[in-house]
Amino acid sequence: MGQELSAIACGVAAGTLARYLMLRRDFRQYPSYPHAVATHLALGFVAATMGAVAVPAIVAKEYTAVTFLALAATQFREVRRMEREMLQALEHSELVARGKDFIEGIARTFEARNYLAIMISLVTSGTAFFFGIAAGLGAGAVALALCKALMRGKLVKDIALVRPAEFNFRGPNVFVEDIQIMNLGLPEVREVYTKRARALILEPHNDAAREILANVGQRQAIAHDAAALLGVYREVDTAEFTPLLRRNPDTGRVGMLIVPIEPDVKCLVTAVENVPVLESAAVNPLASRAGRCAAD
Amino acid sequence: MEISVTKLILAAVTTCKETVSGVPVFYARNQDEQEWITKTLSRVLEAVAHDLGNGTYILVRH
Incomplete structure (x- = not known):
């Protein structure tokens, strides 16, 4: 009995700790502190408990207990729905929207991290049950490190390649190098752009990258993160200062034009470089024969 | 579920009466007045002003 309890305690502790370490509250300040963090820690604890009891339950021939794992799937799908709905509701308050793809990516990540907490607690409690607490904690640490390494997206x-670029006006139309961004009617608005705007070019490394940058949701995520980090020179009634990314279909290159509060272009490049590639945008045409053939 | 209309021409501001129809049209007597009306409408309607290059601005909600 003591062995089972200590194995379960190890699993619960490791799973909950893993969930805490996976709550990355960086510049996005999301989940918000302290209440959303508390919610996700509580759910992480539930997930860890489900994972921790699985091995001792099987050993005790309590097979019905394992079916609770199936309940976890339903439970955590709710987490995904909850996050999606909340972020969509808050979208109207953002000066530069995240976009549906980014929201779906965040919601999916929140769901998946609960499953990872289940797996880590299962590995920890299983190993602790058969080989002792020290071995269990070691296995938990390895599982967490593996999760962190494997789940790191691009x-x-x-x-x-992200690099600064020049922009110019041809009549009312603004271009970043050869890429047309938009038509700005008012001379006053064009003046603000001339004084304050910054432009970037994103050059995809290959055909797969070209298709990722073609995704509208991916481009919206880049605009959102850049605006969140450097600020954006717009108010609710000045829609023309919304940052935009447009691509040249001939080359796949993407031009970005933003009017940031902070004009440091190096920081802008860094901000854009560190935007995650969204799961929903990721495609790899080079993995197919037709894609490789077409890329020649 | 919220439904919203985007990519909609909300109004046109022109100095050349015969070039526009089918949307609310504001006539301006000269270019200065045209820019002033366009700016005011774009702020009020939260729309972007685009220059068609034929003496007409359109205000579009994106």
């Missing part, structure tokens, strides 16, 4: 800098 960033924009992994798929494209």
Whole structure:
């Protein structure tokens, strides 16, 4: 009995700790502190408990207890729905929207991290049950490190070269190098752009990267993160200062034009380089014969 | 579920009466007045002003 309890305690502790370490509250300040963090820690604890009891339950031939794991799937799908709905509701308050793809990516990550907490607690409690507490904690640490390494997604800098660029006006139309961004009617607005705007070019490394940057949701995520980090020179009634990314279909290159509060272009490049590549935008045409053939 | 209309021409501001129809049209007597009306409408309607290059601005909600 003591062995079972200590194995379960190890699993619960490791799973909850893992969930805490996976709550990355960086510049996005999301989940918000303290209440959303408390909610996710509580759910992480529930997930960890489910995972921790699985091995001792199987050993005790309590097979019905394991079916509770199936309940977890339903429970955590709710987490995904909750996050999605909340972020969508808050979208109207953002000067530069996240976009549906980014929201779906965040919601999916929150759901998946609960499953990871289940797996880590299961590995920890299983190992602790058969080989002792020290071995269990060691296995938990390895599982957490593996999760962190394997679940790390790509960033924009992994798929494209981001560099500062020049922009120019041809009549009312503004271009970043050869890429047309938009038509700005008012001379006053064009003046603000001339004084304060910054432009970037994103050059995809290959055909797969080109398709990722073609995704509208991915481009919206880049605009959102850049605006969140450097500020954006717009108010609710000045829609023309919304940052935009447009691509040249001939080359796949993407031009970005933003009017930031902070004009440091190096910081802008860094901000864009560190935007995550969204799961929903990721495609790899080079993995197919047709895609490789077309890329020649 | 909220439904919203985007990519909608909300109004046109012109100095050249015969070029526009089908949307609310504001006539301006000269270019200065045209820019002033366009700016005011774009702020009020939260729309972006685009220059068609034929003496007409349109205000579009994106």
